[in-house]
Amino acid sequence: xxxxxxxxMVLPFLxxxxxxxxELSKRxxxxxxxxxxFLEIIPDTQKLLxxxxxxxxxxxxxxxxxxxVEDLVERLLAIGFDIxxxxxxxxxxxxxxxxxxxxxxxxxxxYYYIQDLSSCLAVEELDVSAEQxxxxxACAPGGKTTYLAQKMDNNGVLIALDPSRKRIxxxxxxxxxxxxxxxxxxxxxxxxxFHLGIKYDRVLLDAPCSCxxxxxxxxxxxxxxxxxxxxxxxERQRALxxxxxxxxxxxxxxxxxxxxxxxxxxxxAINSILSSYDNIEIEPVTNGENGLTTFGRLTLNSSxxxxxxxxxxxxxxxxxxxxxxxxxxVSL
Amino acid sequence: MSLYRKTSLQExxxxxxxxxxxxxxxxxxxxxxxxxTNNVGRKQIFFLPSEIMMTDKQPLYAGLLIGELGKQFxxxxxxxxxxxxxxxxxxxxxVNSKGETMVVYGRDVFVDSIIEHNTHRENEMVIILNQxxxxxxxxxxxxxxxxxxxxxxxxxxxxxxxxxxxxEEDLDV
Numbered sequence: 001x002x003x004x005x006x007x008x009m010v011l012p013f014l015x016x017x018x019x020x021x022x023e024l025s026k027r028x029x030x031x032x033x034x035x036x037x038f039l040e041i042i043p044d045t046q047k048l049l050x051x052x053x054x055x056x057x058x059x060x061x062x063x064x065x066x067x068x069v070e071d072l073v074e075r076l077l078a079i080g081f082d083i084x085x086x087x088x089x090x091x092x093x094x095x096x097x098x099x100x101x102x103x104x105x106x107x108x109x110x111y112y113y114i115q116d117l118s119s120c121l122a123v124e125e126l127d128v129s130a131e132q133x134x135x136x137x138a139c140a141p142g143g144k145t146t147y148l149a150q151k152m153d154n155n156g157v158l159i160a161l162d163p164s165r166k167r168i169x170x171x172x173x174x175x176x177x178x179x180x181x182x183x184x185x186x187x188x189x190x191x192x193x194f195h196l197g198i199k200y201d202r203v204l205l206d207a208p209c210s211c212x213x214x215x216x217x218x219x220x221x222x223x224x225x226x227x228x229x230x231x232x233x234x235e236r237q238r239a240l241x242x243x244x245x246x247x248x249x250x251x252x253x254x255x256x257x258x259x260x261x262x263x264x265x266x267x268x269a270i271n272s273i274l275s276s277y278d279n280i281e282i283e284p285v286t287n288g289e290n291g292l293t294t295f296g297r298l299t300l301n302s303s304x305x306x307x308x309x310x311x312x313x314x315x316x317x318x319x320x321x322x323x324x325x326x327x328x329x330v331s332l
Numbered sequence: 333m334s335l336y337r338k339t340s341l342q343e344x345x346x347x348x349x350x351x352x353x354x355x356x357x358x359x360x361x362x363x364x365x366x367x368x369t370n371n372v373g374r375k376q377i378f379f380l381p382s383e384i385m386m387t388d389k390q391p392l393y394a395g396l397l398i399g400e401l402g403k404q405f406x407x408x409x410x411x412x413x414x415x416x417x418x419x420x421x422x423x424x425x426x427v428n429s430k431g432e433t434m435v436v437y438g439r440d441v442f443v444d445s446i447i448e449h450n451t452h453r454e455n456e457m458v459i460i461l462n463q464x465x466x467x468x469x470x471x472x473x474x475x476x477x478x479x480x481x482x483x484x485x486x487x488x489x490x491x492x493x494x495x496x497x498x499x500e501e502d503l504d505v
Contacts, residue, residue: 155381
């Protein structure tokens with residue numbers, strides 16, 4: 001294992017190439033450095049690469065702000081879709097798609113949102129309720145925001161942030177389509193969220209990341225992927241987690257998620273937070289493979305096993321990571 | 333720069349009249365309504381649940397866009413869905429499945445597609461419902477109701493529909 005340092009920049013952990021990594025790299029068209037890392041951390045790496053080469057499963061989340069689960073299921077079956085229940089009551093896998101999912105009347109009416117199960121699981125873990133103040137730190141295009149509003153039954157206060165006005169426009173469309181009315185959307189870099197002067201009961205930080213877990217959706221991500229990107233993302237993610245902690249009420253909960261496999265953006269990022277803050281503790285996430293507690297020669301906080309990784313070849317979702325951080329009530 | 337503010341007395345009067353016309357006066361009686369002037373100077377009306385607070389810093393968007401206010405109130409698609417759900421007696425037409433498809437592509441409504449209507453006025457704003465009584469658009473009657481029997485004629489001009497945002501991704505709101 002090598003940790004590269006050049007001109008003050010710490011690059012991610014890279015591993016020596018092996019005949020196996022060279023073979024898989026050639027067969028699936030990935031850079032060898034990525035495969036070597038995957039072999040180190042991901043069970044059945046070849047099956048993962050097979051899964052990433054095929055079309056990802058499609059899921060919808062039924063918007064109970066506008067319709068009932070049983071009514072929409074009946075309607076979708078009647079117009080020729082085949083659907084399968086998942087572990088979440090309002091999330092279904094589409095096993096046969098007669099028309100484009102994004103062009104049905106039911107979609108336009110806001111009765112469902114096309115959303116991967118992994119994203120829904122992150123929202124589920126946040127355990128929001130109607131009377132809370134909730135923050136979504138990176139809201140565009142609004143999938144998790146609309147689900148949070150649904151979980152809050154359109155009550156309480158949901159603050160949603162995104163730095164891009166263009167992306168906020170698509171968020172706004174989705175909020176309107178889904179009938180969301182408890183949300184205030186700010187065009188803002190989430191590291192400045194404390195400027196709003198609000199403390200939150202719940203914070204969702206679905207952090208911008210290197211997106212290794214969604215390669216099956218967009219193969220071009222591979223062309224723009226390089227070791228330095230992981231480091232760049234990890235630095236930004238740590239700043240965002242610190243900003244989240246700053247605005248969370250004592251006793252409040254933060255759910256941190258990414259759609260990447262890179263430990264630097266997942267367990268290592270959380271590990272550095274656990275080392276810096278004594279009022280933060282990990283709470284167990286329900287679904288997925290245990291988070292890493294070692295990476296190469298690096299040993300991480302043992303509580304990181306309670307964070308979870310979702311893999312396309314094991315869980316049928318996009319690649320995803322979820323950590324749950326409780327801000328402890330500190331008694332003086 | 334968007335700016336949210338509470339409604340003025342005059343604006344409230346226009347809104348109350350509109351809510352009565354659309355048979356949702358009772359529904360909106362205790363609701364919090366804000367006005368936002370968008371970057372082209374249009375007054376947009378937003379509905380927020382009463383618990384929500386506004387911070388000192390203005391949001392880009394807050395709540396549900398229910399329409400625009402000029403001399404009169406023009407309901408949004410979201411408002412038409414509230415009307416269809418909460419109202420009982422409001423100007424509407426009901427279209428068949430062919431008409432439904434036309435409307436969500438932004439096309440006007442031909443007489444042949446209309447199954448039911450309760451409007452008898454020319455140039456009146458109506459909610460366009462599908463066969464399940466779901467609001468799929470907002471239109472304006474073109475012909476007098478006695479023309480409604482003439483096949484092949486456009487009876488209602490579609491002015492907003494649920495497919496609009498999808499067709500116009502860069503729609504500035």
